[in-house]
Amino acid sequence: MMLENYVFYLFALVTIVSAFIVVFSKNIVHSAVALFFTLFSVSGFYVLLRADFIALTQILVYIGGILVLIIFGIMLTNKVTGAELKTRNLHFIPSVVVTGIITGMIIFLLLSTDWNPVKDPFSPNSTIKQIGFKLLGDYLLPFEIASVILLVALIGSAMYARKK
Amino acid sequence: MFDYLTSLLGDLNIIAYFIVPVPALLFVSIFTLFAVLAERKISAYMQDRYGPNRTGKGILQTVADMAKLIQKEFISPSHADRWLFELAPFIVFASVFMGYAVIPFATVYVGTDLNLGLFYFFAITSLSVIGILIAGWASHNKYTLIGAMRSAAQIVSYEIPAVLSALTVVMFAGTLSMQSIVVAQSGGIHNWYVFGGPGDVSRILMIPFMAASCLIFFIATLAETNRTPFDIPEGESEIVAGFNLEYSGMKFAFFFFAEYSQMFAVAAVLSTLFLGGWQSPFGNLIPVLNTPLFQIFWFLLKGLLIVYVQMWLRWTLPRLRVDQLMTMCWKYLIPITLIIVLIVGFYLVIR
Structure with a gap:
């Protein structure tokens, strides 16, 4: 269907442009707002x-x-406590190594996947x-086990947040 | 409606995507105009005043206000973050209006009957928090920032009891599709989920729990729409007007528009979940009352009655303090809803 192709390209454009803003913006709140558009259009892909x-869980x-939570954190540290936020590059070599490995893995996955078209693209079944x-x-x-780990994290953070 | 339009339009079915939202948007616009007027008239009645009675006997007051807001110059503060300041009202309204996509107005008119309708509604309306936070931050004003923080904390907290109390209905119905939840309540007023839903006589035991669940859903959604007694985000006596303080003209009107749209949206979801949606209270006794036009009538009647209760509470209750607000949510509503979910689960297993 043609419309779906256009919608896909629209989402792809929004994802890429907003992801670039997330990385290159000097203002950290702009980065956070751009992240909103990135995450939203990724859910469009789903x-x-x-x-x-x-998609909805995303x-x-x-x-x-x-x-x-991220925006809350930025706003509380920046405007309420007056702490200065810096956006600059730290740990240049380790980050290049890590992102290089991740990029390599993604490219490997892209090349090794068998890209079959979906057999029944209009199946109405819910997942x-x-x-x-x-x-x-x-x-x-x-x-x-995952829910127990989350509960432990919740209790732990409540413990830390308590006044001593 | 979408299926009918695509069959009508044939190859041009792209147009159907643009036509389907139009009735909902028209409804929201007209509803907002008259809800603002109703709010003023109801508040005046409750406080023994006249309310607006000049512009066309008062009926055209909001139309005149709208005309004024459209003409107004849009002033943006010199320190504001230009882009984000412009963007925020649209995010707030868009997220609220996207929720209308799954609200079943009648068998013939629902934007899309998703299998995950209720989940979609809660996910997509939670996006308005982002818009509110951006509005508060971009205005570069201490009052707007505090208002945005209060609003976001309140919406995030009260989402939990709202979702948990909606979960009790989902457990009874066994589906998340809004249309199926309404269909499950067919057969008259005694089959509505506020009275325990369809089933045998033992459901009488469930009436107090489901009624409590309905009440908690109403309270939680009242807090999510930032209305009194939960209107601390805009508490005029403390922080002037909250997150929308620096906005003027149509940008301000958009926040207003979003608030009233959300009032009806949560009322519609409440009536869908607990009060039978577009079902007639008489069941199949009078078949003519189940035709599509009457379905829309019942749905709007239930929704507007709930909106009336929202307004009634706004003008009769004082505002809660911040700590009382959080105590009420985390120490009372959430434990109570968790217990109700447990009891409903037990009942469904042993029934």
């Missing part, structure tokens, strides 16, 4: 891949949770039922 549950967790059965059936133990 919709086009028919992973509806992952919005709820990354934008509604993590990005709000949530299967995800639910998998999470609370086959993968119950990893799911529960």
Whole structure:
């Protein structure tokens, strides 16, 4: 379908441009706001891949949770406590090594994947039922362990935040 | 509606994508105009005043106000962050309006009946927090920043009891699709989820828990729309007007527009979840009351009644303090909803 192609290119453009702003902006709040557009258009890709549950989880967790936390952190440190925020390059060589390895891995994945077109691109089936059965059936133990780890992190951060 | 339009338009079905949101947008605009007027008239009635009664007997007061706001010069503060300042009102309104995509007005009119409709609604309306934070920060004003911080903390906190109380209905219905939740409540007023939903006689046991769940959903969404008694983000006596202090003209109107749209959106979700959505309260006794036009009538009637209660509370209750607000959410509402979720789970297993 033609419209889907146009929507894909639109999302791709928004993702790339806003990701560049995230990296190169001197103002850290501009970076955070650009990250909003990056994350949102990535969730658009998930919709086009028919992973509806992952798309919405991306919005709820990354934008509604993590990005709000990032913006909160920036604003509280910058404007309320008056601490100065710096955006400059630190640890040049280690970061080049790490990003180089990650880029290599992504390129390897791109080249080694067998890019078959989706067999039934308009299947109306929702993914949530299967995800639910998998999470609370086959993968119950990893799911529960992950939630216990999150609970421990929650209690730990509450402990640190308490006044001594 | 979308399927009908695509069958009508054939090859030009791209147009359908642009037509489907139009009725919702028109409804939101007209609703805002009259809700502002209703708010003033209701507040006047409750405080023993007249309210607006000059411009066309008062009915055209908000139309005149709108005309004034459109003509007004848009002033942006010299220290404001230009781009973000311009962007914020649109993010707030867009995120609220995107929520309307899954609200079922009737069997024939729902933007899209997603399998994950309710999840989509909560995810997409949570984006308005970003817009509010940007507005508060970009204005470069201490009051707007404090207002934005208060608003964001409040919205993020009260999302938890709202989602948990909606979860009780999802557990009963076994689906997240808004249209299916409404269809599950067919057959009359006794089958609405506020009264325990359809089922055998044992559901009488569930009535107090589901009614409490409905009430908590109402309280939590009231806090998410930043309305009294939870309007500390704009507490005039403390921080002037909150995050939208520096905005003027149409940009300010957009925040207003977003607030009233969200009021109806949460009222619509409440009526969908607990009050049967577009179902007639008489069930199949009078079949003519189940035709699409009457469905829209019932849906709007329920939604507008809830909006009326929101306004009623605004003009009769004082404002909570910040610490009372957080205590209420984290120490009362969240534990109560967790217990209700547990009880509903037990009931569904042993039923």
